Amino acid sequence: MEEQSKSPLLPEAFLSFLEENGIDPSIYTASDSTPRYLRLKPRSEGELEEIEAEIKCKLEKVNWLPGFYSLPPDVLIANSKSYLDGKIYGIDAASGAAVSVLKISPGDHVLDLCAAPGAKLCMMLDLLGDSGSVTGVDVARHRLAACRTMLQKYSLGDRCRLFVADGSAFSLAPMRVDSLSRSCESAFGKNDEIFREWTSRRPWKERKRAAKAREAKSLQLVSSSENPELIFYGRHSGVVGLSKNELYKTMSDLEVSSFGYDKVLVDAECTHDGSVKHIQKFENWGWKTLQRRVLDAERTDSLTVLQLKLLRNGFRLLKVGGLLVYSTCSLTVAQNEDIVEQFLKENASAELQEIDEAKEWPCKSGRIPKTLRFDPLTSQTSGLFVARPLTEYRLACIIADKRGVHCDAERSEHRGAGKWVGLVVALWVQAVCGNNYTFANYSDALKSLMALTQLQLNNLSVAKDVGKAFGLVSGFASDCLPTSVLLIIGSLEGLIGYGAQWLVVSQRIRPLPYWQMSIFLCLGGNSTTWMNTAVLVTCMRNFPKNRGPVSGILKAYLGLGTAIFTDISTALFSSDPSSLLFILAVVPAVVCLIAALFLHEAPAASKASEFQQETRYFHIFNGMATALAVYLLAFDITGSHGQLLSVVFAVGLLILLATPLGLPLYSILSKPRSGSDIEQPMKVPLLVNQSKKSNTTSTTTTGVELQYLERKRPSIGEDHTIVEMIQTFDFWILFVSFLCGVGTGLCVMNNMGQMGIALGYSDVSIFVSLTSILGFFGRIASGLLSEYFIWKFGTPRPLWNAASQAIMAIGYIIMAFALPGSLYIGSILVGICYGVRLTITVPVASELFGLKYYGILYNILILNLPLGSFLFSGLLAGYLYDAEATAVAGGGNTCVGAHCYCLVFVIMAVTCVLGLGLDVLLGIRTRNVYVRIHESKRSVAASAPDSSSEKC
Numbered sequence: 001m002e003e004q005s006k007s008p009l010l011p012e013a014f015l016s017f018l019e020e021n022g023i024d025p026s027i028y029t030a031s032d033s034t035p036r037y038l039r040l041k042p043r044s045e046g047e048l049e050e051i052e053a054e055i056k057c058k059l060e061k062v063n064w065l066p067g068f069y070s071l072p073p074d075v076l077i078a079n080s081k082s083y084l085d086g087k088i089y090g091i092d093a094a095s096g097a098a099v100s101v102l103k104i105s106p107g108d109h110v111l112d113l114c115a116a117p118g119a120k121l122c123m124m125l126d127l128l129g130d131s132g133s134v135t136g137v138d139v140a141r142h143r144l145a146a147c148r149t150m151l152q153k154y155s156l157g158d159r160c161r162l163f164v165a166d167g168s169a170f171s172l173a174p175m176r177v178d179s180l181s182r183s184c185e186s187a188f189g190k191n192d193e194i195f196r197e198w199t200s201r202r203p204w205k206e207r208k209r210a211a212k213a214r215e216a217k218s219l220q221l222v223s224s225s226e227n228p229e230l231i232f233y234g235r236h237s238g239v240v241g242l243s244k245n246e247l248y249k250t251m252s253d254l255e256v257s258s259f260g261y262d263k264v265l266v267d268a269e270c271t272h273d274g275s276v277k278h279i280q281k282f283e284n285w286g287w288k289t290l291q292r293r294v295l296d297a298e299r300t301d302s303l304t305v306l307q308l309k310l311l312r313n314g315f316r317l318l319k320v321g322g323l324l325v326y327s328t329c330s331l332t333v334a335q336n337e338d339i340v341e342q343f344l345k346e347n348a349s350a351e352l353q354e355i356d357e358a359k360e361w362p363c364k365s366g367r368i369p370k371t372l373r374f375d376p377l378t379s380q381t382s383g384l385f386v387a388r389p390l391t392e393y394r395l396a397c398i399i400a401d402k403r404g405v406h407c408d409a410e411r412s413e414h415r416g417a418g419k420w421v422g423l424v425v426a427l428w429v430q431a432v433c434g435n436n437y438t439f440a441n442y443s444d445a446l447k448s449l450m451a452l453t454q455l456q457l458n459n460l461s462v463a464k465d466v467g468k469a470f471g472l473v474s475g476f477a478s479d480c481l482p483t484s485v486l487l488i489i490g491s492l493e494g495l496i497g498y499g500a501q502w503l504v505v506s507q508r509i510r511p512l513p514y515w516q517m518s519i520f521l522c523l524g525g526n527s528t529t530w531m532n533t534a535v536l537v538t539c540m541r542n543f544p545k546n547r548g549p550v551s552g553i554l555k556a557y558l559g560l561g562t563a564i565f566t567d568i569s570t571a572l573f574s575s576d577p578s579s580l581l582f583i584l585a586v587v588p589a590v591v592c593l594i595a596a597l598f599l600h601e602a603p604a605a606s607k608a609s610e611f612q613q614e615t616r617y618f619h620i621f622n623g624m625a626t627a628l629a630v631y632l633l634a635f636d637i638t639g640s641h642g643q644l645l646s647v648v649f650a651v652g653l654l655i656l657l658a659t660p661l662g663l664p665l666y667s668i669l670s671k672p673r674s675g676s677d678i679e680q681p682m683k684v685p686l687l688v689n690q691s692k693k694s695n696t697t698s699t700t701t702t703g704v705e706l707q708y709l710e711r712k713r714p715s716i717g718e719d720h721t722i723v724e725m726i727q728t729f730d731f732w733i734l735f736v737s738f739l740c741g742v743g744t745g746l747c748v749m750n751n752m753g754q755m756g757i758a759l760g761y762s763d764v765s766i767f768v769s770l771t772s773i774l775g776f777f778g779r780i781a782s783g784l785l786s787e788y789f790i791w792k793f794g795t796p797r798p799l800w801n802a803a804s805q806a807i808m809a810i811g812y813i814i815m816a817f818a819l820p821g822s823l824y825i826g827s828i829l830v831g832i833c834y835g836v837r838l839t840i841t842v843p844v845a846s847e848l849f850g851l852k853y854y855g856i857l858y859n860i861l862i863l864n865l866p867l868g869s870f871l872f873s874g875l876l877a878g879y880l881y882d883a884e885a886t887a888v889a890g891g892g893n894t895c896v897g898a899h900c901y902c903l904v905f906v907i908m909a910v911t912c913v914l915g916l917g918l919d920v921l922l923g924i925r926t927r928n929v930y931v932r933i934h935e936s937k938r939s940v941a942a943s944a945p946d947s948s949s950e951k952c
């Protein structure tokens with residue numbers, strides 16, 4: 001029921017309290033003339049006349065606050081049909097002003113830290129539209145339950161979560177689609193309890209459990225040490241489909257800067273002395289209680305401590321560039337300006353922002369500039385009319401803008417630089433992973449030392465690739481272990497695997513039995529899966545909006561690695577296989593240990609300008625990598641070099657490898673951006689649809705507890721667990737087409753030594769280098785071009801794989817006929833296409849099946865390397881070559897002539913045509929995913945400050 005306004009006689013103690021705070025007592029006696037306010041539900045404006053007829057009163061538009069109307073204080077509307085139907089809200093205009101300065105726009109993730117009973121929360125949700133989320137937190141369960149009822153009445157809960165929690169300790173992230181929470185178990189999607197759509201209809205067991213829990217909590221308030229209790233979540237709040245672990249994952253301060261809330265309201269608990277209605281109630285409660293409830297210094301002291309804590313925590317959860325509003329319904333300086341002043345002293349990165357729109361508002365400035373005070377006399381704002389009245393005069397309405405100026409800007413610049421240092425060491429790790437493709441450079445030494453047939457030698461090379469089959473272990477570990485541990489494991493394994501081969505080839509030990517040698521080759525192969533996984537997963541997560549370029553540059557260095565090792569070995573050790581094996585064992589171990597120190601997960605770009613800067617940096621990295629590739633190529637095609645020139649070459653190579661470090665160094669040394677050009681964060685995630693979506697209808701509910709159910713199958717483009725992924729047709733298309741491409745490519749690379757001999761070349765190092773270097777260009781170009789074409793036309797990325805298969809087929813046909821120079825043409829085409837295949841498949845897998853369990857998903861696809869190597873190199877080429885070869889004295893066999901590999905090439909060309917068909921099919925099936933990514937990229941570009949200059 002509404003209460004009639006009264007003009008109380010104020011007690012002496014209260015009058016002196018008002019005087020101390022410089023407050024005019026007449027505000028408490030002038031309330032009879034103070035109007036009431038209501039807000040119309042958006043799109044109800046058309047029904048204004050109807051509403052006026054129902055409440056029998058003309059509503060006056062509040063010109064300074066959209067959607068708000070005033071009405072005389074004595075009009076009763078709580079029983080009107082419009083109110084009961086949820087077309088109007090009772091909310092004071094000053095409260096509305098506090099929300100409006102938050103500038104909520106669609107896509108924002110908003111935190112309301114003292115949310116109950118929820119008048120402002122409802123306004124936030126109305127402003128939010130159909131993207132983003134609002135998280136309401138309140139310590140009082142019963143008040144928050146009322147808030148939930150209000151959400152249901154106004155049908156506003158869809159994007160809302162409500163937590164009973166202490167706002168000064170609350171630490172949960174908003175449910176952003178690109179925030180990555182991981183758990184080893186959930187990758188398999190098995191033992192997760194998954195939040196299903198919220199409903200009050202709970203099983204009997206659960207109701208009993210909830211009742212018990214309530215009984216155990218004799219107090220209605222939660223303590224700060226308790227876990228937040230989720231009492232409501234909407235269909236699109238980001239909760240449906242999550243596991244409990246994922247929901248309750250707290251944010252580190254570093255994560256907050258990117259994944260924190262865009263807007264935070266701290267509508268702090270206070271003495272309510274600014275509420276006329278509240279003060280009037282003391283006429284009934286007895287003025288004596290006013291002393292205890294309002295005037296008591298002790299209460300005020302503990303409140304101010306709480307207010308400061310709430311403000312600190314609200315600010316902590318705000319992302320860089322976000323906005324925070326602090327407001328109270330107290331008139332005292334202690335609870336307003338003093339709190340803000342204290343807070344600003346502690347937080348150099350917080351800055352009060354001018355509230356420009358307030359120039360037109362009926363309010364005064366607070367005691368410190370850029371704060372606002374609404375008081376009844378000035379603003380004519382007044383109390384609410386709902387059953388749970390909380391008349392609020394927002395007396396200090398303060399915006400803190402977490403803008404990254406001064407020290408924060410520098411910190412974020414340095415953090416950004418750290419991410420780029422991480423990328424540079426990742427490039428080095430990828431280059432040393434090239435050790436896995438150098439088998440042809442020392443396979444002859446192994447063959448003769450161990451007296452092997454070609455089939456045995458080929459199977460030894462398969463053993464190296466079988467090591468990659470255990471990449472699943474590293475993929476699984478990547479979801480639980482930090483990047484550094486993965487790198488250390490990889491470095492140790494590589495040291496052992498290649499170290500043993502070095503001992504044999506350098507004849508420091510006698511040749512090991514075949515099976516033992518196979519194990520060491522297997523270890524060497526497996527070591528690269530740890531390195532690859534660590535690097536790829538971390539970098540894809542650090543640069544999720546540049547997946548093509550990141551995959552391109554990483555795979556490009558991987559390709560160059562073979563040439564780097566080969567050329568260094570040629571320049572410094574005259575292609576001595578034992579020296580090559582020594583550096584293959586030691587250098588990767590050292591590089592991985594360095595990377596373990598510098599490569600970590602870091603927040604992804606969250607602003608359009610950061611995204612553009614990322615793209616620029618990738619272009620520069622690509623330029624540097626190209627210079628490196630040209631340098632290696634020049635060394636390869638200039639024939640033999642003297643000792644001095646070789647040493648100069650090696651030094652130049654090291655310098656070129658170190659050059660990318662200049663970019664992060666530059667970003668550290670260059671001046672941080674001024675605070676004035678701060679822009680809003682990007683609103684559009686790269687994969688708009690990677691969040692879970694439910695396809696069932698909503699239920700109107702009033703219950704309290706949660707329910708769990710089996711997670712619904714994600715659609716393509718969303719995060720998949722392993723089980724979910726392997727149940728999709730698209731996965732198998734990608735898997736088989738990948739097998740066709742990499743399997744045949746590996747066959748050529750593994751057999752290059754014998755293919756060269758068959759065609760009359762005694763030294764195949766030029767072909768190995770050509771494959772590697774041209775592969776480099778295939779990787780860089782396909783990463784960039786595929787990204788560009790998605791941005792420009794929404795071209796499905798798998799079509800690039802289709803193109804590579806077509807070219808590969810042509811290359812194999814040319815090699816089958818052994819035309820003059822065919823090995824040159826073949827190694828170039830195979831190099832390029834193998835590079836494209838590797839580079840494109842990495843982002844495709846993440847775009848179709850998500851980044852959440854990417855380590856494992858990637859390693860499942862990578863199973864194709866050993867499988868392809870076994871099928872095409874071990875079986876196909878091995879058998880067909882041995883069938884054509886003749887035995888040589890002392891064991892082994894050899895084959896010279898075009899016929900040795902002719903049939904092998906023909907079969908591989910047919911395989912590539914099959915792969916081509918599969919890739920086209922995948923491109924067609926996934927075109928909608930790429931249209932969405934295309935639209936998202938265009939929106940990001942449009943939101944950038946210099947969007948006039950169109951950039952990918």
Ligand SMILES: C[S@@+](CC[C@H](N)C(=O)[O-])C[C@H]1O[C@@H](n2cnc3c(N)ncnc32)[C@H](O)[C@@H]1O
Binds near residue numbers: 121
């Ligand atoms: C001024 S009211 C909020 C009004 C609300 N924003 C609205 O517009 O309806 C203050 C709220 O803070 C809550 N509160 C008090 N201490 C809290 C704490 N430590 N954490 C979270 N909420 C708290 C109270 O339960 C109360 O509901």
